[in-house]
Amino acid sequence: MHHVLLIDDDQPLTALFADFLRQEGFRVSCRHDGASGCELALRQQVDIVVLDIMMPGMDGIAVLRELRAQGTVPVLMLSARGDAVDRILGLELGADDYVAKPCPPRELSARIKAILRRTAVLQVGSPPAAMVVGSLTLQPERREARWLDQPLSLTGIEYNLLEVLARHAGRVVSKRQLSEQALGRDLERFDRSIDVHISSIRQKLPRQADGQSRILTIRGMGYQLLKD
Structure with missing residues (x-):
């Protein structure tokens, strides 16, 4: 209960x-x-x-x-x-x-x-394998994210969003997909929650050598996590 x-x-x-x-x-x-x-x-x-x-x-x-x-x-x-x-x-x-x-x-x-x-409170079953995207490692069974073995302090929803992006690394993921798979609900009109959470994740991920974010905004389409 x-x-x-x-x-x-x-x-x-x-x-x-x-x-x-x-x-x-x-x-x-x-x-x-x-x-x-x-x-x-x-x-x-x-x-x-x-x-x-x-x-x-x-x-x-x-x-x-x-x-x-x-x-x-x-x-x-x-x-x-x-x-x-x-x-x-x-x-x-x-x-x-x-x-x-x-x-x-x-x-x-x-x-x-x-x-x-x-947030996996209701989930049971065999623990899934770790996901590695460049220097980023996700441990779904513990809901932990690390960058070069340093832990990233993420909220539950931030972890969910990053996991969805990591599963599609290098590809664009629409806001509708992110809402359905990370928030567990349909995307609502004028809902900015995805954008706010992505902004927070960007601040916690180290930037690329040129100073750009590792999560790209693809206008009119969604977001993309770079593979490296």
């Missing part, structure tokens, strides 16, 4: 989400302020945090900063439709995905399951 932590000051909405998720087979904990939610997330073993951005006191962005400073627990952000800047900031700080409020409980559950699948 996977443990979901809901952090949102909207108590009726949180109760609605919690009831639905429990029916879906999740263990659910709820906190209605950022400080106590952050404390619980760091103190207990939770599989995913669903985190509202707009909260009094310690808001969702501050909670996310603290969580990312101390670990890699998957984080799904909840945001009002007008909070585009905060959504992008959340992704840049390492959130795995976001959902705009109001959000149907079924969609929230589907997003949670997609993130858990992609």
Whole structure:
């Protein structure tokens, strides 16, 4: 039973989400302020945090900063439709995905399951072989990435995206493919989450000798990871 932590000051909405998720087979904990939610997330073993951005006191962005400073627990952000800047900031700080409020409980559950699948929380079976692309090595069974034997600090979704690009190294991968294979959902119109995550990965990968990124943007088509 996977443990979901809901952090949102909207108590009726949180109760609605919690009831639905429990029916879906999740263990659910709820906190209605950022400080106590952050404390619980760091103190207990939770599989995913669903985190509202707009909260009094310690808001969702501050909670996310603290969580990312101390670990890699998957984080799904909840945001009002007008909070585009905060959504992008959340992704840049390492959130795995976001959902705009109001959000149907079924969609929230589907997003949670997609993130858990992609971060291997729900996966079982034989460990896949390591992937090597030039100086980059990916260990799918441990979800680790290394460059010349130095670890790369990636969030869950960043690892997913890099793995998809590595599997198609030297070829262009469309944003639709990346969304489906790395985020576990269809690409939505005006969704910039892929671009934000790719930008973060670029900052963590060493650049080429000429200073250019190892991940190319192919306008109108997608992204390409160079083989070397």
